[in-house]
Amino acid sequence: MMKKVGCFLVLGLFLLFGRDAYAQRFGYIDSGFILQKMPAYANAQSEVEKLSQTWQKEIEGMRAELEKLQKSYQAEEILLTPDMKKKRQEELNRKDTELREFQRKMFGFEGALFKRRQELIRPAQDQLFEAVEKIVRARGLNFMFDKSGDVVMLYTDPRHDYTEFVLEELGLASKEQNIAGARPADALKEDPADVPPLPAEVTPATPTTKKVTPKRQAAPVKKKNN
Numbered sequence: 001m002m003k004k005v006g007c008f009l010v011l012g013l014f015l016l017f018g019r020d021a022y023a024q025r026f027g028y029i030d031s032g033f034i035l036q037k038m039p040a041y042a043n044a045q046s047e048v049e050k051l052s053q054t055w056q057k058e059i060e061g062m063r064a065e066l067e068k069l070q071k072s073y074q075a076e077e078i079l080l081t082p083d084m085k086k087k088r089q090e091e092l093n094r095k096d097t098e099l100r101e102f103q104r105k106m107f108g109f110e111g112a113l114f115k116r117r118q119e120l121i122r123p124a125q126d127q128l129f130e131a132v133e134k135i136v137r138a139r140g141l142n143f144m145f146d147k148s149g150d151v152v153m154l155y156t157d158p159r160h161d162y163t164e165f166v167l168e169e170l171g172l173a174s175k176e177q178n179i180a181g182a183r184p185a186d187a188l189k190e191d192p193a194d195v196p197p198l199p200a201e202v203t204p205a206t207p208t209t210k211k212v213t214p215k216r217q218a219a220p221v222k223k224k225n226n
Contacts, residue, residue, distance in 0.1 A: 024142040027162040032148035034128055034163060035121075037172045044120035052113055055106040062099045069095060131169040135162055 035041045073088050080088065106112050136144050144162070147153050167173040 025140055026143035026145065027139070027141050027160045028145040028147050028153065028156060029132065029161070029163045029166055030147045031128060034166055034170070034172075035124060037167060038124050038127070038170065040127065041121055041124040044117070044124060047120055048113065048117045051116060052107075055113065059099065059103055059106070062095070062102065066092070066095045066099060127170065128166070131166050134169055135165045139165070 069088075069092055073092060077085065104111065108114075132144060135141075139162070141162075145153065147156060164173060
């Protein structure tokens with residue numbers, strides 16, 4: 001659903017701006033690839049994995065205890081009185097509820113593992129965003145899309161891929177590290193002198209409009225026949 005919304009958002013921007021949309025400078029990055037290269041993100045993922053394994057062992061221990069009680073009850077059920085059966089069944093239900101509740105709190109939607117992961121990767125995400133912002137300003141871009149995000153990228157021209165520029169800004173660009181994400185041979189090689197300045201802020205009350213006078217084309221010169 002989010003991907004469809006993102007796709008319609010992009011189409012809406014082009015429809016809204018019309019011809020002006022084609023004059024805008026834009027690019028895209030692969031944030032997933034960049035994050036995989038960041039040590040802070042790798043450390044966060046490692047800690048999340050350790051937490052997951054720890055809580056998973058606790059769940060397995062609780063499940064083993066529940067199975068043990070269930071087998072014991074089944075073996076002794078014929079010898080138990082109705083009151084004893086009721087108490088044993090209540091104990092089994094309580095253990096089963098505790099197991100399910102612990103599993104939900106740890107691994108459920110927005111559970112402890114999800115929240116902890118968000119806390120750990122936030123610094124890496126903030127660092128990535130700052131680097132992207134610097135590239136956008138330095139290159140005079142108007143839009144920057146994320147190939148790993150919710151926006152559906154049906155086609156991507158490698159000339160507009162700024163992934164490597166962001167990696168360079170983060171100090172992670174090297175031939176050894178980024179072989180998989182190397183820019184294609186026909187990728188855009190920008191001349192610093194070709195980068196336009198950032199657009200000046202315009203007060204809404206006094207918009208600046210510049211009338212462009214169309215140039216008159218010279219009349220073609222007819223050649224005389226010999």
